[in-house]
Amino acid sequence: MPIDLRSDTVTRPTPAMRRAMAEAEVGDDVLDGDPTVRRLEERVAALLGKERALFFPTGSMANQTAIMLHAPPGTEALCDAAAHVVHWEMGAMAALCGVQPRPVTATGLVMTAADLRGAVRPRTRVAPAPGLVCLENTHNGAGGKITPVDELLAMRDVAAELRVPVHLDGARLWNAAAATGTSLAAFAGAADTVMVSFSKGLGAPVGAALAGSAAHIERAWSIRKRLGGGMRQSGILAAAALHALDHHRGRLVEDHAHAQQLAAVIGSVPGASVVPPDTNILMVDLPSHVSASVVVDRCAAAGVLISGWSASRVRLVTHLDVSAEDAGRAAKVVAEVLAGLA
Numbered sequence: 001m002p003i004d005l006r007s008d009t010v011t012r013p014t015p016a017m018r019r020a021m022a023e024a025e026v027g028d029d030v031l032d033g034d035p036t037v038r039r040l041e042e043r044v045a046a047l048l049g050k051e052r053a054l055f056f057p058t059g060s061m062a063n064q065t066a067i068m069l070h071a072p073p074g075t076e077a078l079c080d081a082a083a084h085v086v087h088w089e090m091g092a093m094a095a096l097c098g099v100q101p102r103p104v105t106a107t108g109l110v111m112t113a114a115d116l117r118g119a120v121r122p123r124t125r126v127a128p129a130p131g132l133v134c135l136e137n138t139h140n141g142a143g144g145k146i147t148p149v150d151e152l153l154a155m156r157d158v159a160a161e162l163r164v165p166v167h168l169d170g171a172r173l174w175n176a177a178a179a180t181g182t183s184l185a186a187f188a189g190a191a192d193t194v195m196v197s198f199s200k201g202l203g204a205p206v207g208a209a210l211a212g213s214a215a216h217i218e219r220a221w222s223i224r225k226r227l228g229g230g231m232r233q234s235g236i237l238a239a240a241a242l243h244a245l246d247h248h249r250g251r252l253v254e255d256h257a258h259a260q261q262l263a264a265v266i267g268s269v270p271g272a273s274v275v276p277p278d279t280n281i282l283m284v285d286l287p288s289h290v291s292a293s294v295v296v297d298r299c300a301a302a303g304v305l306i307s308g309w310s311a312s313r314v315r316l317v318t319h320l321d322v323s324a325e326d327a328g329r330a331a332k333v334v335a336e337v338l339a340g341l342a
Contacts, residue, residue, distance in 0.1 A: 002300070002303045002304065002305050003303060003304050003305065003322065003326045003329060003330045004305045004321070004322075005304065005305060005306050005307075005316040005317055005318065005322065005330060006305050006306060006307045006315075006317065007200075007307065007317050007319075008172075008200040008201050008203075008255070008280060008317045008318070008319035008320075009199055009200055010319070010321070011203040011319050011320045011321050012205075012321065013203070013204070013205050013240060014203070014320075016243065016247070017203070017204070017240050017243045017244070017247075020239045020240060020242070020243040021236050021237070021239045021240050021243075022236075023239070024036045024235045024236050024238070024239035025235060026233040026234075026235035026236060027233070027235065028232050028233065029055075029230065029231055029232055029233070029234050029235075030225070030230040030231075030232060034232075034233060034234055034235040034238065035235065036235030036236075036238045036239050036242070037055050037234050037235050037238040039238070039242060040053075040055055040209070040238040040241050040242050041053040041054060041055055041209065043242065043245060044196065044209045044211055045211050047184045047185065047245075048184050048185055048188040048194055048196070048211045049183075049184075049185030049186075049188055049189060050188060050194065050211035050212050050213070051212070051213050051214040051217070052211065052212065052213070052214050052216075052217035052218075053209045053210065053211040053212075053217065054209060054210050054211075054217050054220050054221060054224065055207060055208075055209055055231075055234060055237075055238055055241075056195075056207065056208045056209060056210060056224060056229055057206060057207065057208075057229055057231060057237075058199075058206075058207075058208055059169070059171045059195055059196075059197040059199075059208035060088075060089045060090075060092065061208075061224065061227055061229055062195040062208045062209065062210040063084070063085050063089060063134075063167070063169055063195055064089065064092045064093070064096055064097060064227070065210060065220050065223045065224055065227065065229075066167040066193045066195065066210060066212075066220070067085070067093055067097045067099055067132060067134070067167065068096070068097050068223050069193065069216060069219055069220055069223060070131065070132045070164075070165045070167060070192065070193070071097065071099045071131030071132040071164075072131055073097065073098030073099065074098060074099075074100075074128060074129075075099055075100070075128055075129050075130060075131025075132070076099065076100040076101065076102040076128040076129070076130055076131060077093060077099050077100070077101055077102065077130075077131060077132040077133070077134050078102045078104055078116060078119060078120070078130060078132070078133050078134070079101060079102070079103065079104065079111075079133070079134035079135070079136070080103070080104055080106055080110060080111035080134075080135075080136060080139065080141075081103035081104055081105050081106065081111075082106070082139070082141035082142060083103075083134060083136050083139075083141070083169070084136055084140055084141070084169055084171070085101070085134055085136075085169060086101050086103055087141065088140075096227075099131060099132070100128050102119065102128075102130075104116055104118075104119040105119075106142075109139070109142040109143070109145045109275070110136075110139045110142050110145050110147055111135075111147075111155070112151055112154070112155070113151060113154035113155045113157065113158050116133065116155050116158045117158050120158070120162065130162045130164050131164055132164055132165055132166070132167060133155060133156075133158070133159040133162070133164060133165075133166045133167070134166075134167050134168075134169060135147070135152060135155060135166060135167070135168045135169065135190070135191060136168070136169040136170075136171075137152065137168060137169075137170055137172075137173055137176050137187060138172040138173070138175050138176050138278065138279050138281070140171070140172070140281065141309075142275070142283075143275040143277060143278075143281050143282065143283035143315075144172065144175065144259075144277055144278055144279035144280055144281030144282075145275075145278050146175075146176045146179060146180060146278045146279065147176075148180070148182075149182055149186050149187055149189075149190065152168070152187065152190035152191075153189075153190050155190070156190045156191070165192040165193075166190065166191040166192050166193075167191055167192065167193045167194075167195075168187070168188065168190065168191035168193070168194045168195070169195055170187065170188070170194050170195055170196050171195065171196065171197040171200060171208070172197070172200055172201055172279065172280075173187055173188070173194070173196050174196065174201055174202060174249055174252060175201050175252055175255075175256070175279040175280055176278075176279065178249065178252035178253050178256070178279075179252075179253070179256055179278055179279050184196075188211065192212055192213070192216065193210055193211065193212035193216055193220075194210070194211050194212070195208055195209070195210050195211075196208060196209055196211070198240070198241035198244055198245075200319075201248075201252050201255060201280060201319060201320075202241070202244035202245065202248045202249065202252075202320075203244055203248050203319070203320040203321075204237075204240040204241045204243075204244045205237070205240055206237045206240070207237050207238070207240070207241050209241075248320060251320070252279075252280070254324075255279070255280040255318040255319055255320070255322070256277070256278075256279050256280055256318075257324075258280075258318040258322060258323075258324060258326075258327035259277040259279065259280050259281065259282050259316075259317075259318045259327075260277060261324065261327045261328065261331060262277075262282050262316055262318070262327055262330065262331045262334070263276060263277055263282050264331075265328075265331035265332065265334075265335050266282070266284055266316075266331055266334050266335050266338065268335070269335050269338045269339050269342070270339075270342055271286070271287035271290070271338070271342050272284055272285070272286065272287070272338050273285040280317055280318045280319065281315065281316075281317050282315070282316045282317070282318075283309065283313055283314075283315055284313065284314050284315075284316070284334075284338075285312060285313050286312045286313065286314065286338070287341075287342065288312065290312070290338070290341045290342075291311065291312075292308035292309070292310065292311055292312060292313060292314050293308055293311075294341065295308075295314055295334075295337055295338065295341065296308045296314060298337045298340075298341075299333060299334055299337050302333045302336075302337065303333065304329075304330045304333045304334060306334065316330070316334070
């Protein structure tokens with residue numbers, strides 16, 4: 001069976017997680033609430049230090065709900081130029097929310113408060129006004145980079161100067177907390193709303209949550225329904241997320257160690273340049289004469305699945321289904337492929 005490092009979304013439910021799903025207490029979440037979903041939402045709200053949380057089928061839907069919640073149509077959302085909401089959500093910010101992304105070019109790997117402030121343009125009668133600041137932690141496109149709390153708070157200060165709210169795409173915020181020892185609530189405290197995903201590092205098959213004030217989540221419920229997110233007996237899915245919170249959060253540091261293991265081996269190949277991983281994502285920049293698609297194909301033929309991020313960059317993501325032995329084998333395969341193309 002191939003070692004699949006294309007994403008941490010490829011994990012399969014463990015037998016224990018499947019049992020939890022099969023035995024979940026359920027109700028109609030749209031009509032009068034699902035009891036297991038309620039437990040998950042209460043748990044997530046407490047972890048993030050927010051008043052309430054709302055369960056979603058996907059993180060993208062939760063992100064777009066937050067944008068609709070905060071930013072009036074015709075305004076712009078300031079976000080890192082490489083952010084997930086800019087590149088990987090099918091243009092929904094514009095198509096569904098009527099909001100224009102204003103990409104902020106980072107001077108380093110990720111956007112900082114100085115970068116954000118530098119991107120603010122004077123308000124005029126002909127330019128869209130700022131409606132929202134979107135943050136991302138960990139940052140997928142930057143190789144799982146963690147933005148520390150102090151920097152998040154500094155960006156919140158910039159948003160306050162603009163008199164706009166802050167949304168945090170925290171799909172992998174679990175990884176940021178595991179890697180730093182910083183509480184989830186400390187990270188979440190920099191934003192009005194926070195999205196977290198259960199289907200990535202935590203290994204659940206489906207799901208995300210949006211957390212914020214009671215008033216925000218009450219409005220978010222209606223937006224979710226408008227987007228088709230009423231899931232009825234969704235306790236079956238929420239049970240998987242609860243199981244993941246109980247049993248898989250503590251092992252995220254293993255994924256981070258496996259990413260370091262990959263980086264050490266692959267980074268030793270002449271011509272290959274790795275972005276030192278903070279968490280479970282490894283970006284590898286290739287020599288100019290080497291095509292990412294060729295590397296992906298040759299690795300797949302050798303039993304290791306990775307993804308092409310750009311024409312000259314590949315991405316590897318460690319997760320629940322990748323052991324230390326798997327990581328060692330995968331590192332050897334990728335290194336041999338790169339050495340053969342040097």
